[in-house]
Amino acid sequence: MVKTIHSTQPANGMRAVVSCGLPLLLTACASGEWVKSGGELADEPVLIQCAQQAGARARSKQMSAASAPVPGSPQSDQEQIFFNQCMKELGYDYVPTGPGARR
Numbered sequence: 652m653v654k655t656i657h658s659t660q661p662a663n664g665m666r667a668v669v670s671c672g673l674p675l676l677l678t679a680c681a682s683g684e685w686v687k688s689g690g691e692l693a694d695e696p697v698l699i700q701c702a703q704q705a706g707a708r709a710r711s712k713q714m715s716a717a718s719a720p721v722p723g724s725p726q727s728d729q730e731q732i733f734f735n736q737c738m739k740e741l742g743y744d745y746v747p748t749g750p751g752a753r754r
Contacts, residue, residue: 682749687742701737708733 685693709730738745 685743705733
């Protein structure tokens with residue numbers, strides 16, 4: 652399974668803060684951005700919406716589990732999966748940026 656960390660270009664300050672500053676979703680930032688097929692970049696409200704939805708879904712799934720949460724469990728991984736699903740449902744694809752990235 653390929654894990655895609657959501658982020659945007661660090662040159663755009665607020666989007667970098669949104670994508671790299673949400674402790675519920677990330678342990679590290681990758682270099683990339685979410686883009687629709689027409690070239691539209693994901694803006695702050697879209698990133699925040701998917702981040703909030705992913706956190707809520709992950710917490711709900713964790714609470715519905717039969718066993719108690721285990722410290723160090725992959726909740727952040729689950730949140731990342733839910734975030735990626737949300738972005739895909741909204742029509743965005745993750746596009747790597749930076750050195751060696753192909754568009």
